[in-house]
Structure formats: structure tokens, C-alpha cells
Amino acid sequence: MEFGHVPFVQQRSWATPDWVVLWETDGEVATFCNIVEREILVDGQRRKAAGINNVITPAAHRGKGYASQVLREANAFLFRKLQANMGLLLCADALVPFYERLGWYTVDCQLVYDQPAGREEYDSNVMLLSPAHTNRQAPAHIDLQGLPW
Numbered sequence: 001m002e003f004g005h006v007p008f009v010q011q012r013s014w015a016t017p018d019w020v021v022l023w024e025t026d027g028e029v030a031t032f033c034n035i036v037e038r039e040i041l042v043d044g045q046r047r048k049a050a051g052i053n054n055v056i057t058p059a060a061h062r063g064k065g066y067a068s069q070v071l072r073e074a075n076a077f078l079f080r081k082l083q084a085n086m087g088l089l090l091c092a093d094a095l096v097p098f099y100e101r102l103g104w105y106t107v108d109c110q111l112v113y114d115q116p117a118g119r120e121e122y123d124s125n126v127m128l129l130s131p132a133h134t135n136r137q138a139p140a141h142i143d144l145q146g147l148p149w
């Protein structure tokens, strides 16, 4: 319902998530996000990425802080449980301030991913999350080594 009508989404193949972080209220899904575990190449070096996608709050529950809370919970999961080196998400311009408030930052880099017909380069925002108390990264090139999320 949220992304099925978006041409960029419709026209591409996407990674199957490994995890879902979900928040319920009164027996209903209040918000959730997907997590993909993937070894990627960051400036040619192998790194474990935790990819976030499909952050969705059903319309009736929006604006109550649920997605922010789930993303904060997910942060601990990415770095403590999954032992990821970095969080990585792809998003449109409008959502950048939302993720920035949660500690994510935009990087100016070339990002490539696989599609059945070959490789493609992503041309919108690449955002990273670094583990607490570590420096922000500034890679020039990221290869997702598979389907995007």
C-alpha cells in the first residue's frame, strides 16, 4: 500500500529482509521496519551492514513517535545483537531530516547494487548510522553486493 505504486519501487527487485522490528499497540501493528543483513564493500573493504527499509506506520498511528521509537530500538539491535559495522538506508529527500534526528547522516558517495539485468547506481540519498562513540564514515564508493533494500 505504501510503496507499491511508486515506479522506482515497482520497476526494481528488492532484497528479502532478514528481520522485522515491530511495535504493537492494543493488538494492532503500530509501526515496523525491515532489516537486511549483508556483507557489503565500502571503498573496497568488506563491512557488515544492517540495511533498514520499509519503515512504515499505518496512517491511523502516525505522528505519535512510534517509528522514531522503533528505529531507536533497532539501533541497539543492529550494533549489539547483529554486530553490524554500520546501518545503511536509502531514502528520498523529504525523509532525511526525520532520520537525521535519529542519528543517521547522509554521505556523498557512489552506491551500486545488483538487478536481474545488471548493475545500477542509486541517485538519491544514502544514509549511514555508526555505532555509538565512533566516528562518522565518509566513503566514496559503496557496493551493496546484491539486491537493494
Ligand SMILES: CC(C)(COP(=O)(O)OP(=O)(O)OC[C@H]1O[C@@H](n2cnc3c(N)ncnc32)[C@H](O)[C@@H]1OP(=O)(O)O)[C@@H](O)C(=O)NCCC(=O)NCCS
Binding pocket: 002, 031, 054, 055, 056, 057, 058, 061, 062, 063, 064, 065, 066, 067, 068, 069, 090, 091, 092, 094, 095, 098
Ligand atoms: C515516515 C513514517 C514511517 C513516520 O512514522 P511515525 O510513526 O508517524 O513517525 P514519528 O511519529 O516517530 O515521527 C513523525 C515525524 O516523521 C516525519 N515525517 C513523516 N512523514 C514524513 C514525510 N512524508 N515527509 C517528511 N517528513 C515526514 C515528520 O518529521 C514527523 O513529524 P511531525 O509529526 O511533527 O510532522 C510514516 O509517516 C510512514 O509510514 N510513511 C509512509 C512510508 C514512508 O515513507 N516510510 C519511510 C521510508 S524511507
